[in-house]
Amino acid sequence: MSGSGGHGTGRDMCQHWRMTDEVTGAENGLDEARRQWSELNEMLSKAQQAYYGADAPTMADQAYDDAIRRLQALERQHPELASPDSVTQKVGSATVTDFAPVTHRQRLLSLDNITTQEELAAWLRRSGEGPWLCEVKIDGLAINLLYLDGRLEVAATRGDGRVGENVTHNVRTIDGIPNTLQGDNVPAVLEVRGEIFFPVAAFEELNAALVAAGKAPFANPRNAAAGSLRQKDPAVTASRPLQMIVHGVGERDGLDVTSQSGTYEQFAAWGLPVSPLYKVLETRAAIEDYIADFGEHRHDVAHEIDGVVIKVDDFSAQARLGMTSRAPRWAVAFKYPPEEVNTKLLDIRVNVGRTGRVTPYGVMEPVVVSGSTVEMATLHNAHEVKRKGVLIGDVVVLRKAGEVIPEIVAPVVALRDGTEREFAMPTHCPSCGTELRPQKEGDKDIRCPNSRSCPSQLRERLFALAGRGGFDIEALGWEGSGALLAEGLLVDEGGLFELTADDLLRTELYTRGAKKQEIENPEKAPVGGVRDGRVLSSTGEKLLANLEQAKNQPLWRVIVALSIRHVGPTAARALAQRFGSLDAIRAASLEDLAFTDGVGHVIAESVKDWFDVDWHVAIVDQWAAAGVRMADEVDESTTRTLEGLTVVVTGTLPSFSRDEAKEAILSRGGKASGSVSKNTDFVVVGENAGAKAEKAEQLGRPILDEDGFRKLLADGPDALAKPST
Numbered sequence: 001m002s003g004s005g006g007h008g009t010g011r012d013m014c015q016h017w018r019m020t021d022e023v024t025g026a027e028n029g030l031d032e033a034r035r036q037w038s039e040l041n042e043m044l045s046k047a048q049q050a051y052y053g054a055d056a057p058t059m060a061d062q063a064y065d066d067a068i069r070r071l072q073a074l075e076r077q078h079p080e081l082a083s084p085d086s087v088t089q090k091v092g093s094a095t096v097t098d099f100a101p102v103t104h105r106q107r108l109l110s111l112d113n114i115t116t117q118e119e120l121a122a123w124l125r126r127s128g129e130g131p132w133l134c135e136v137k138i139d140g141l142a143i144n145l146l147y148l149d150g151r152l153e154v155a156a157t158r159g160d161g162r163v164g165e166n167v168t169h170n171v172r173t174i175d176g177i178p179n180t181l182q183g184d185n186v187p188a189v190l191e192v193r194g195e196i197f198f199p200v201a202a203f204e205e206l207n208a209a210l211v212a213a214g215k216a217p218f219a220n221p222r223n224a225a226a227g228s229l230r231q232k233d234p235a236v237t238a239s240r241p242l243q244m245i246v247h248g249v250g251e252r253d254g255l256d257v258t259s260q261s262g263t264y265e266q267f268a269a270w271g272l273p274v275s276p277l278y279k280v281l282e283t284r285a286a287i288e289d290y291i292a293d294f295g296e297h298r299h300d301v302a303h304e305i306d307g308v309v310i311k312v313d314d315f316s317a318q319a320r321l322g323m324t325s326r327a328p329r330w331a332v333a334f335k336y337p338p339e340e341v342n343t344k345l346l347d348i349r350v351n352v353g354r355t356g357r358v359t360p361y362g363v364m365e366p367v368v369v370s371g372s373t374v375e376m377a378t379l380h381n382a383h384e385v386k387r388k389g390v391l392i393g394d395v396v397v398l399r400k401a402g403e404v405i406p407e408i409v410a411p412v413v414a415l416r417d418g419t420e421r422e423f424a425m426p427t428h429c430p431s432c433g434t435e436l437r438p439q440k441e442g443d444k445d446i447r448c449p450n451s452r453s454c455p456s457q458l459r460e461r462l463f464a465l466a467g468r469g470g471f472d473i474e475a476l477g478w479e480g481s482g483a484l485l486a487e488g489l490l491v492d493e494g495g496l497f498e499l500t501a502d503d504l505l506r507t508e509l510y511t512r513g514a515k516k517q518e519i520e521n522p523e524k525a526p527v528g529g530v531r532d533g534r535v536l537s538s539t540g541e542k543l544l545a546n547l548e549q550a551k552n553q554p555l556w557r558v559i560v561a562l563s564i565r566h567v568g569p570t571a572a573r574a575l576a577q578r579f580g581s582l583d584a585i586r587a588a589s590l591e592d593l594a595f596t597d598g599v600g601h602v603i604a605e606s607v608k609d610w611f612d613v614d615w616h617v618a619i620v621d622q623w624a625a626a627g628v629r630m631a632d633e634v635d636e637s638t639t640r641t642l643e644g645l646t647v648v649v650t651g652t653l654p655s656f657s658r659d660e661a662k663e664a665i666l667s668r669g670g671k672a673s674g675s676v677s678k679n680t681d682f683v684v685v686g687e688n689a690g691a692k693a694e695k696a697e698q699l700g701r702p703i704l705d706e707d708g709f710r711k712l713l714a715d716g717p718d719a720l721a722k723p724s725t
């Protein structure tokens, strides 16, 4: 593909959100900000602990509030600092709580994180011989349940690990958490640890209901779980489908087990909710498989997962390994790349698409999410911006789950400082200044009605018509389309085939600085000669050559290039085949069009509407006058040897390109299909054919090489039945 002018890559992706695979380096000042942040966060954490622990508060309310505000300001400047460890992000900071503090009998520990295979190997070596219990890391809220003689006495949030909040009344409403342990040998004292979560599917329903009721949606299932658990009215908690899964044990008296897995079995027998997903594994390879498997199926689980937790199974081995000040040495979290991060929404801009639709998109401070850097995300329409409640200047939650496109989820309202401003949808097209309006009353989308020469729309149409499914003008890509318009060389696509070397010499993109000998002997310069010390670049020359070639493209490509709504290559081929020329298509009645195989009413109407617009017809006339072939030559020698047959071509054939093979099938009345089924009549197999060839064999469909294909094209299926001579 040629350098700057080429097409064929996902231009949309580049325009709306740029992604690269490199991680942005720390900017200047970030280290200092990080240092200040750590200091403030630690100070505030300690103050919260003191407060919760019913010690004398270490900070006056005023000082506490000031420090919180400074921390928030830092996080606004550097949103990546606003991690879940921040006191600004902790559920219910100490200043606002209605839930009594509870001191856990044993501290709730944290986990050390690893992210690579090397770290995993090193950790496994340090941890001994195994076996290891692997389980998913649930992105929820840690909870501690204290059972005395088998009865749920107190349920408390994690808090700072030592002191949490009493949420017993609410926890009693959660399905699946027993108030009384079932069965025998119930211990006198038992602290059960686990995670409370909001199932993803139910979360989506809840948010839709909140929005419908005019309330703010939750940013993610984790926040929804926290919000649902910290309700003053247990009836509200009861109405939310919270669930719990246990993942550990704290203080116990009378628990007769010797391993983590033994604990889970015993817990399950008592009626506690144990995950069905845990496995006890003996080797590193098996653990790596477990991690890879859930990495791939992260979204097939009912709750959000942010990693896998690996624990030494045997309790005596756990005791030998012990713990550091914050985390056990016998367990570790293998974390997946985050799918949700915070970043600053710098601006909301709008993009005008091929059909004039005006789409707002967010421009953000670049952040890495799910392994790639993101700085733009579509916001779809003004209604969507309102629904999400985001303001320009907000710190926002940005999500990119797996391979899907990035999405701005919600603002972090707690981090607002009053400088944020509301987005207003423009009233006039940012590209051409025309007043915007919905196409029909009640449409959510608004459009620029200047479809003929709005530069944004025209650029999209040029880019599309030059694409591989259209005229296939390789030297006219996204950049090239922009360059021709910027120089005012086209008012619409009608002038495309009239472009001259002289025109292209006015663009930066299609020229280069002339060499000395070209300036002195202009006849040695490329076509068009020397102009202001510049000559055509090879891409410029190529564009002229491409345009010449494009004039002879088959009719279906011309039809695609017209940008008629709903008319892609398939419908265009059907129209070309049935009518043979653009004049005939234009003259056809609605019924004639609609009854064409592969066309139908919607497309027929769209074609009719298109030809009703004067400037559309003018494009056709202008192209025809410039020499674009507007009819397929009917080759009398081409007989319809493949009438009624479906042929699949797979792999590379020695002397047919993919398009040529397809053309050859279609022009003989056959159907070219992309997939092999029992209805396939012939499968043509070239070099490096893969699964389709295998499938053809499995289904017993006749397989042809290029020679066989030629025979089929020339003489039809009967010729193949006879032994070749």
Ligand code: IVH
Residues within 6 Å of the ligand: 109, 110, 111, 135, 136, 137, 138, 139, 140, 141, 142, 143, 194, 195, 247, 248, 309, 328, 331, 333
């Ligand atoms: S074990 C002593 N197992 O992750 C071991 N924790 O980042 C401590 N979490 O505070 C926890 N799923 O709230 C463990 N399967 C799992 C978990 C899990 C989620 C949470 C837990 C912990 C935090 C540490």
